[in-house]
Amino acid sequence: MSAPDPGLLALNTATTRKRWGLAQAIAGCARHGVRGIAPWRDQLHEMGIEPAVQAIRGHGLTVTGLCRGGMFTAADAAGRKAAIEDNLRALDEAHALGAQCLVLVTGGLPTGSKDIAGAREQVRDGIAAILPHARRAGVPLAIEPLHPMYAADRACINTLGQALDLCDALDARSEGGLGVAVDVYHVWWDPNLEGQIERAGKARLLAFHICDWLVPTRDLLNDRGMMGDGVIDLPRIRAWMQQAGYAGFHEVEIFSELDWWRRDPDEVVETSRERHRRCC
Numbered sequence: 001m002s003a004p005d006p007g008l009l010a011l012n013t014a015t016t017r018k019r020w021g022l023a024q025a026i027a028g029c030a031r032h033g034v035r036g037i038a039p040w041r042d043q044l045h046e047m048g049i050e051p052a053v054q055a056i057r058g059h060g061l062t063v064t065g066l067c068r069g070g071m072f073t074a075a076d077a078a079g080r081k082a083a084i085e086d087n088l089r090a091l092d093e094a095h096a097l098g099a100q101c102l103v104l105v106t107g108g109l110p111t112g113s114k115d116i117a118g119a120r121e122q123v124r125d126g127i128a129a130i131l132p133h134a135r136r137a138g139v140p141l142a143i144e145p146l147h148p149m150y151a152a153d154r155a156c157i158n159t160l161g162q163a164l165d166l167c168d169a170l171d172a173r174s175e176g177g178l179g180v181a182v183d184v185y186h187v188w189w190d191p192n193l194e195g196q197i198e199r200a201g202k203a204r205l206l207a208f209h210i211c212d213w214l215v216p217t218r219d220l221l222n223d224r225g226m227m228g229d230g231v232i233d234l235p236r237i238r239a240w241m242q243q244a245g246y247a248g249f250h251e252v253e254i255f256s257e258l259d260w261w262r263r264d265p266d267e268v269v270e271t272s273r274e275r276h277r278r279c280c
């Protein structure tokens with residue numbers, strides 16, 4: 001496997017969020033020659049959508065995805081309706097940014113519930129409700145399966161296979177507008193990963209998030225590793241993605257309370273560039 005094209009590196013701004021707002025992250029990407037960026041909505045709202053659009057355009061950056069939509073599950077109908085309305089707003093924001101997708105973290109169990117099958121039905125209904133708007137807006141929905149350790153509190157869609165079953169159920173004729181985000185942190189362990197990436201194919205592979213799985217992992221949410229510091233076979237997974245037809249960006253997304261969030265973001269971005277070239 002040859003080294004990845006350095007021009008395909010993107011920064012998910014969660015990686016630098018403790019020290020950089022969105023304006024700084026946009027400028028940082030431009031300064032370090034990173035051509036793609038994936039903003040989070042809270043930082044987007046802080047900066048303002050129009051200024052963000054101008055800055056991103058001004059630097060010629062590609063918005064690889066907007067983080068995030070989803071969180072469809074709720075204990076009552078009013079909560080589910082509010083979630084759908086928020087997703088429609090997120091789609092409009094993603095459209096304004098020219099984002100390549102809206103990333104969906106689907107939501108876990110509603111408060112007080114033990115009905116995970118029911119939660120998954122709520123997710124399906126929520127995505128079905130916003131898919132027409134996503135198609136109109138030209139912003140595909142990227143379902144991101146999360147590691148099963150988050151099934152209760154963040155996402156009850158936990159494997160790529162499950163996410164693709166949802167795609168098939170809601171977009172049976174492959175009319176577009178619906179696919180998956182493959183985040184190595186969440187799916188690296190899956191014995192069916194290669195087959196499911198192949199099944200997804202070019203049409204459904206909308207985003208590729210990279211980082212590493214540290215051993216030991218000290219915090220279930222905020223202890224992701226820099227590429228090369230953990231146990232994920234990144235070149236192998238990238239090869240599967242490419243063989244399946246994915247030609248998009250490789251988006252660095254590192255939540256790291258104990259390490260990378262404490263460092264100078266310029267160092268984090270430079271290290272990401274170097275590790276992308278060497279370890280991915």
Ligand code: ZN
Binds near residue numbers: 144183209
């Ligand atoms: Zn991700």
